[in-house]
Amino acid sequence: MNKVLIIGGGISGLTVAYWLQKNGLDVTLFEKDMRPGGSIRTEKEEGYLIECGPNSTLDIYKEVDDLCNELGIINEKIFTNSGTKNRYVIRDGRLRPLPTGPFQFLTTDLWSIKGKIRLFGEPFVSKYSGTSDESIADFVRRRAGQEFLDYAIDPFVTGVFAGDPTRLSIKSCFPKMYSLEKEYGSLVKGAMFGRKKKEGPKRKMRLVSFRDGLQTIPDTISKALGDRFIKGCSITSVKRTGDEFEVTSEKNRVSMTFRTNKVVIATPAWVTANIIHPISELAASYLMDIEYIPVAIVFTGFNKKSITRNLDGFGFLIPSKESKLRGYNLLGSIWSSVIFQGRAPEDMVAFTNMLGGARDTEILEYKDPELIDMTLKDLKNILNIEDKPEFIRIIRQPRAIPQYTLGHQERINTIKMELINIPGLYLAGNYINGVSVGHCIAEATKLAKKISTGY
């Protein structure tokens, strides 16, 4: 029997399924919802293209290009418009561009002179001598000082994890940064010498999406899978009987059981915990410990005439320190129609405004008018927008992004050790080793290769 059952039709499960069928394996993918994509969800309404989850991903993964080439969608990729290089961070209530080069590091008003001197001392800070997992906040404060943490890394962590740097693990969230210290004793030295050592063509650090939004990838994969993609079908449990797995599904209140000797579970951690509980209580309990944070998105469409400032960037992020000082509710705002073509009608400007995350885990308790008020108040204070938006759409993501809190790597290692005793059972998904869409595709591609070749 060369049949593989895949559970979960987010980008991780879809990518595994696609490459396995391509390698000649007999796959069936079960997805709870009526559409593929999971967190990736693009909707179109009144001339707007609304990303209800990720807006873009970094164009640095060869695996993403390989997949897009295979699917015939490589020419649908779009990149950030020129003139959107600036990434703004709020300090003292004002937008300030993040420096992008050494000269800007010297001249920026994002950090004080004292903060810059502390930053330039980074190469002389000794390596971490402790043995316990270090938080992002402790790591950055120790190496580069409080200001760099407050006005560079804290907003960056918000942009990626919507998380709290005092609770997240540097080793798990930013393994490259962590290993620069391990290998070179300094981030600055590592960035300089590591760059020289790097082989192969250098890829531009730019963001990518698709003409019709990120949904293009899941839609194209699900079409390629055809009737091997079973939508609206929830898996309730996976049990082990001898060498086989017994997978129980529920669709339209009808329960069915399938037998197979290979299963890939690509659902969120807490769902995976419930599914595999009959096989491994230990793995299930570690999976349950992985936290998620909620995110609310208030997508707004303003008339261009309402915007007085030059929108010459990607958008802005608000450091948690500024939120506390000035009572901001937004985590940040992506200027969606500025960075990508075709996101708003001709005379309009679309912003994807994010709220909640680890800063406000109760965010989804607020009613729509309250979320709108919070958003418009911050946009007025930061961008001087007095007018009301002509289009608003609210999206609630209750368990949006997994948090790699302290001890994450050890939790994942324990789960992996447990799986060694259960051959044929594989886990995939954004809670393991990277949350970005590109990372999920890269990891899922590796997993498909491992299953196909047995290595």
Ligand SMILES: Cc1cc2nc3c(=O)[nH]c(=O)nc-3n(C[C@H](O)[C@H](O)[C@H](O)COP(=O)(O)OP(=O)(O)OC[C@H]3O[C@@H](n4cnc5c(N)ncnc54)[C@H](O)[C@@H]3O)c2cc1C
């Ligand atoms: C608001 C938001 C903004 C983001 N922004 C970005 C960004 O700008 N750039 C970026 O790169 N990444 C971003 N991300 C992260 C990225 O989108 C996700 O990490 C990634 O899409 C996760 O893919 P996945 O397949 O691992 O998991 P998911 O997308 O969660 O897929 C899991 C799938 O399993 C299904 N499922 C659940 N239970 C069952 C069951 N019992 N049976 C069958 N199926 C089941 C679900 O319906 C879902 O389709 C963002 C995420 C969110 C939520």
